Each structure stands twice: as C-alpha cells, then as structure tokens.
Amino acid sequence: MTPLAPAARLTQYAHGGDCASKIPAAELERVVTGLTGGGDALLLGGADGDDAAVMRIRGGRAVVSTADFSTPVVDDAYDWGRIAAANALSDVYAIGGEPLMALNLLGWPRDALPAELAREVMRGGRDVAALAGCPIAGGHSVDDPEPKYGLAVTGVADPDRLLRLDGARPGLPLSLTKPLGIGVLNARHKATGEVFPHAVETMTALNADAGLAALERGVTGATDVTGFGLLGHLYKMARASGATAVVNASAVPYLDGARAAVRDGFVPGGTRRNLSWVSPHTDFRRIAEEERLLLADAQTSGGLLVAGEIPGAPVIGELVAPGRRTLLVR
The missing domain is CATH 3.90.650.10 (PurM-like C-terminal domain)
Incomplete structure (x- = not known):
C-alpha cells in the first residue's frame, strides 16, 4: 500500500489510541453494574464482563454476539481496517466461538478526510473478515469529527464448551x-x-x-x-x-x-x-x-x-x- 500523505495521518485525528482510549476499567465497571445479564439462557455477558455475550438457542447451540470499534491506531487506512476487524473478531475466539457474519461500524469526519480513505478502512476490514470466513453484510455509519471503525460480529458456539x-x-x-x-x-x-x-x-x-x-x-x-x-x-x-x-x-x-x-x-x-x-x-x-x-x-x-x-x-x-x-x- 502507498503510505498516506502526512496531512492525512489518521492517528492525528484521534484523541487517543484505539484500545488505549477505552473508558477506564474501574469507571466502566461502576457505570454498567446492574445493567447487564438476565435470563437463564444467557450463558455469558453478565457481571464478570466476558469478551462476548453468549445465549443458548435451540438445537444444542449458542449464539455469540459482540461489538468493537475504536479510533485509528496506525496511519495506513487499510491496515487500520484490518487491525480493527481482527480485534473485533478476537472477542468471538476468546470465548471459544466461531464468527458467522459481521456488520461495519463507521464514524467518519466527512469534511476533513476523503471518502476514499473510509473505503480503504472498510476494505481492510473485509479482507481480514474474509480470512475468518465471516462475510460483512452492510452496517451503520455516522458523520463523526473523530474517525472510528469496527465490527458488530455474530457467531455460534457449543454451549457446553465455552472459554470463560x-x-x-x-x-x-x-x-x-x-x-x-x-x-x-x-x-x-x-x-x-x-x-x-x-x-x-x-x-x-x-x-x-x-x-x-x-x-x-x-x-x-x-x-x-x-x-x-x-x-x-x-x-x-x-x-x-x-x-x-x-x-x-x-x-x-x-x-x-x-x-x-x-x-x-x-x-x-x-x-x-x-x-x-x-x-x-x-x-x-x-x-x-x-x-x-x-x-x-x-x-x-x-x-x-x-x-x-x-x-x-x-x-x-x-x-x-x-x-x-x-x-x-x-
């Protein structure tokens, strides 16, 4: 890939660095206490803060759901898309699941960065998701002063063989x-x-x-x-x-x-x-x-x-x- 021009360094548009810009753990735990979990069918996704939510469904299977999006961690748009997709898919693998399908989550500063760069970001996400056998089927985008990208991923797992x-x-x-x-x-x-x-x-x-x-x-x-x-x-x-x-x-x-x-x-x-x-x-x-x-x-x-x-x-x-x-x- 051709490097981006210095004026288009993606990391300069982010106040923090990808996962390093997460809400602090102690603060997040206080905020979400009592707001997650519920129901016997929900196997993961409660107070412990597991990597993905897992719910038992019929046929001896479980559905896995997760979402992850963040700010740019590198300046190359294609690489950032690949990294963000691998990061989101990791939540499914971390609980022993298999990803089936994903949706793009995109925030983009339309007045500051060209749409072609957003396409490169999503192309990177598509290529890594394809390696995982996980097609990306649309998604959601907003006009955002800070670029953000990630995936909402749906997968499956064996409810009796989970990593917790x-x-x-x-x-x-x-x-x-x-x-x-x-x-x-x-x-x-x-x-x-x-x-x-x-x-x-x-x-x-x-x-x-x-x-x-x-x-x-x-x-x-x-x-x-x-x-x-x-x-x-x-x-x-x-x-x-x-x-x-x-x-x-x-x-x-x-x-x-x-x-x-x-x-x-x-x-x-x-x-x-x-x-x-x-x-x-x-x-x-x-x-x-x-x-x-x-x-x-x-x-x-x-x-x-x-x-x-x-x-x-x-x-x-x-x-x-x-x-x-x-x-x-x-």
Whole structure:
C-alpha cells in the first residue's frame, strides 16, 4: 500500500489510541453494574464482563454476539481496517466461538478526510473478515469529527464448551499467545510517524487457531488481552475464578522496540490508567516501573490469555489458591 500523505495521518485525528482510549476499567465497571445479564439462557455477558455475550438457542447451540470499534491506531487506512476487524473478531475466539457474519461500524469526519480513505478502512476490514470466513453484510455509519471503525460480529458456539472468565482454576498454568508492547509502539507511531511492520503483523493476526487449540485441550478459562492490558484482563479472570494469578515477569514475551518505547516516554494514558487500577490488587515484589507499565500496556488485537497450555504459546505464570492479593508479579 502507498503510505498516506502526512496531512492525512489518521492517528492525528484521534484523541487517543484505539484500545488505549477505552473508558477506564474501574469507571466502566461502576457505570454498567446492574445493567447487564438476565435470563437463564444467557450463558455469558453478565457481571464478570466476558469478551462476548453468549445465549443458548435451540438445537444444542449458542449464539455469540459482540461489538468493537475504536479510533485509528496506525496511519495506513487499510491496515487500520484490518487491525480493527481482527480485534473485533478476537472477542468471538476468546470465548471459544466461531464468527458467522459481521456488520461495519463507521464514524467518519466527512469534511476533513476523503471518502476514499473510509473505503480503504472498510476494505481492510473485509479482507481480514474474509480470512475468518465471516462475510460483512452492510452496517451503520455516522458523520463523526473523530474517525472510528469496527465490527458488530455474530457467531455460534457449543454451549457446553465455552472459554470463560470464571473458568480458570488454581493449579493451572497461564499461557499468552501474542507478545506485549503493542500500545507503547502505537504511541510512538502516533507521535513520530515511525512504522512498525512487526506490530501491524501481530495486530492483524487472527486468534482463531489459539481459540480452537484451547478448546481441543479442554481449556475452560480464557480471555483476550486488549485495552486493559495483560494485568487488567488477568485480574478480571482471576477475580471471577476465585484464584490468585502469579506472573513470572521474565517469561512474558515483548515485541522488539517495546522496552525502548517505554524508556523514551511513549506510554499511552490508557496504560497508566490500567496500572493504577490493578496496583491495589497486585503484589509486585521487586518489579521496576518500566516492567509494570509493559505488563499493564493497553493492547490492540492482542493474544489470548489461556488458563492451560497450548502449542506455541509461552507459559507466563500460574493460578494458585486465593491469597491476600489477586495478582502476584515476580
């Protein structure tokens, strides 16, 4: 793809960086308390904040529903569309589902950016969704001063074989299927224009194989690592499962350049908010501030965090009996 002209750098039209611009977790939890869930047929989608809603339907199946949209994380319109689509589809894979169909969700500043760029964004989304075997059938758009794009995805799942936030158990290892550092590299990209192809490759990779591998090995506890960072999503899973999660910091993989980005000050506000949220629930032992920020880094289209072992994914820790703190990083 031909790079965009500097005047059309998409990230400059966003006040935040994709999943790093999420409403802070603690604030969001206060807002939605008591507003979700209901009915015996609803298997996921209640107070724990699972990655997608799942409802049992006739014929021994379950329907999966999720929506995800966000601001630009890269300047290339086509790549942003691919990343946003992979990020939305990940919610289906994170609960052990299979995507069937999606709808575009588009906000576009018509007076500031040409419609041709919006087409490139949606073309990227279409191409990644096609890799997932998930056709995009229309959608919804609004004239918006800040560009936003994502998908509403419908899928199916086996109601008796779901990956759940509350499905983790003490004694199980913790595996992570993608390296961390996406948030700080995206922050550097937004500030400097420097492009990180390996970060784009990571963000556009689907979590389909990881979700299937988890199901095949009988895993019942998993989530994907996105805007709340590894520690934020791990905290939610350990809390829902009634366990303490132990992270071996030296075993956590990072993208090349991530540590340098933190040292140079390219840390998203969402990453700092994540760290502030989990810190009261975490025993960091002797973990330095740089490492803490990377572990809390707000990811876009990150990997799956699995309570179990799957091929090719490093084991980064374990779940143990509940203790004084929900997270222990050593």
